Amino acid sequence: MRTLLLLCLAAASACTGPTSPTGPTYSTDIAPLLADKCVRCHQQGGIGSIRLDTYEHAKNNGVAASAAVQLGVMPPFYARHDGTCGDFVDGETLTAAQKELLATWVAEGLAEGTPKEQPLTPLPHLDGARELSTPLFAPVAQGGTLAAADEYRCFPIAHGTGRDTFVTGYDLQPGDARVVHHVLGFIVDPARMSRDGMRTNAAVMQALDEQSPSRDGWPCFGQADDQGLIAIDSVPVDWAPGQGIIEYPEGMGVPLRRDQLLVLQVHYNLADPATHGATDSTKLRLRTADSVERKLAFLTPDGLLDTLFGGQPATLPPLAASTTFSWTASATKLGISSLPYVDVMAVMPHMHERGRKFELRWKDSSAGADTCGVHIDAWDFHWQRMYYYREGSLPRLTAQSSVQVTCDYDTSRDTMAVLPGWGTRNEMCLVVMMLAFPPGI
Numbered sequence: 237m238r239t240l241l242l243l244c245l246a247a248a249s250a251c252t253g254p255t256s257p258t259g260p261t262y263s264t265d266i267a268p269l270l271a272d273k274c275v276r277c278h279q280q281g282g283i284g285s286i287r288l289d290t291y292e293h294a295k296n297n298g299v300a301a302s303a304a305v306q307l308g309v310m311p312p313f314y315a316r317h318d319g320t321c322g323d324f325v326d327g328e329t330l331t332a333a334q335k336e337l338l339a340t341w342v343a344e345g346l347a348e349g350t351p352k353e354q355p356l357t358p359l360p361h362l363d364g365a366r367e368l369s370t371p372l373f374a375p376v377a378q379g380g381t382l383a384a385a386d387e388y389r390c391f392p393i394a395h396g397t398g399r400d401t402f403v404t405g406y407d408l409q410p411g412d413a414r415v416v417h418h419v420l421g422f423i424v425d426p427a428r429m430s431r432d433g434m435r436t437n438a439a440v441m442q443a444l445d446e447q448s449p450s451r452d453g454w455p456c457f458g459q460a461d462d463q464g465l466i467a468i469d470s471v472p473v474d475w476a477p478g479q480g481i482i483e484y485p486e487g488m489g490v491p492l493r494r495d496q497l498l499v500l501q502v503h504y505n506l507a508d509p510a511t512h513g514a515t516d517s518t519k520l521r522l523r524t525a526d527s528v529e530r531k532l533a534f535l536t537p538d539g540l541l542d543t544l545f546g547g548q549p550a551t552l553p554p555l556a557a558s559t560t561f562s563w564t565a566s567a568t569k570l571g572i573s574s575l576p577y578v579d580v581m582a583v584m585p586h587m588h589e590r591g592r593k594f595e596l597r598w599k600d601s602s603a604g605a606d607t608c609g610v611h612i613d614a615w616d617f618h619w620q621r622m623y624y625y626r627e628g629s630l631p632r633l634t635a636q637s638s639v640q641v642t643c644d645y646d647t648s649r650d651t652m653a654v655l656p657g658w659g660t661r662n663e664m665c666l667v668v669m670m671l672a673f674p675p676g677i
């Protein structure tokens with residue numbers, strides 16, 4: 237906004253005056269820029285609230301578009317990407333020169349130039365995916381201090397590929413976006429022994445399912461069930477609002493065998509009274525490949541949530557405009573210490589609605605290294621996404637590595653201490669890590 241105003245003042249005629257023949261025009265300068273950075277979301281049928289795909293739309297929304305870009309809220313990419321913390325594939329963000337170009341175009345009167353046919357950026361689409369879905373379900377808030385307005389429900393889903401494959405990407409579409417707060421997809425082997433060591437996963441799932449015959453699935457605060465009995469092989473689906481389509485890096489995938497199932501955990505939030513009685517059937521479009529060069533694994537450590545399983549849960553003090561929680565996990569704790577190394581392909585920070593800032597650091601005890609891995613300055617619950625490291629700058633973790641996460645929250649509207657938990661009114665301090673195993677492992 238400020239940049240815009242200054243530009244207007246500096247060039248007296250700029251904001252109202254006629255178009256300068258030498259300045260940027262929509263046809264030659266702006267359309268390609270918008271097509272590259274904005275139009276996949278901002279067109280008919282796109283997820284953006286306005287359109288930017290024709291001259292008329294771009295002209296009418298030009299001031300807002302430039303302002304949103306200068307403020308850094310659009311395109312939605314909130315991890316610091318100025319080289320001070322992590323080096324990310326940030327193809328969507330604008331360079332200083334591109335921001336300047338947009339501001340100048342607006343300031344000089346939003347000229348069209350010589351009209352010409354502009355190719356329309358296609359809407360994002362995941363090709364070759366198979367469609368799976370959760371049953372039509374009417375969530376009910378479960379109550380209690382950890383889930384006052386929430387229900388976590390797990391549904392077993394047959395993947396139906398009929399053979400051993402690898403998951404290489406997915407597109408998750410909530411049936412009712414008002415109530416679906418996140419979805420995790422666990423890969424479970426029904427024949428594997430469950431964590432109670434006495435029954436198979438299949439037996440545990442059957443017993444859970446039979447407890448509520450009139451409702452599909454079973455409750456699952458935490459992992460694939462409340463108690464963490466079901467032994468999980470991997471978590472290839474980690475969806476939260478704003479994420480869009482996920483395509484794993486080229487040549488990489490998560491093993492999904494013929495005899496394994498997907499268990500989808502859906503977090504329904506019913507805090508808004510208007511959503512009571514809502515029903516949802518969430519669609520998972522899953523892409524698989526017959527072979528990959530490197531296997532991927534997903535970890536979802538959260539040191540704040542972990543305190544619920546110790547003696548005394550950690551709490552966040554109320555009435556604080558800023559209060560932090562930090563945790564560290566070693567390679568052993570993460571379960572990667574027996575591997576020669578793993579490469580971190582991407583990270584996805586996750587907190588709930590009190591989140592303000594998030595920072596992850598990679599540490600290495602043998603090298604004494606302490607590197608900033610991802611930093612978010614203005615957390616937005618509605619825009620959670622995977623941030624992919626650029627090839628050549630992938631963090632590599634070994635048995636000597638550990639990860640440290642610091643979450644900063646605003647509890648100024650809370651009058652009581654805030655507990656960690658899975659409900660939207662509780663807090664989390666979680667990071668999803670997409671890890672690539674060495675080739676051949």
Ligand code: HEC
Nearest residue numbers: 273274277283284285286300301302304305310311312328
């Ligand atoms: C990944 C999809 C995506 C991309 C890429 C994207 N936007 Fe958006 N944009 C959205 C969504 C969704 C909204 C609706 C508000 C929200 O949910 O935050 C939005 C809102 C906006 C708004 C606010 C409209 C209002 O309601 O007042 C402006 C302006 C805007 N975007 C401009 C841009 C510009 C300019 C670009 C490219 C430089 C861009 N956006 C790139 C998804 C996107």
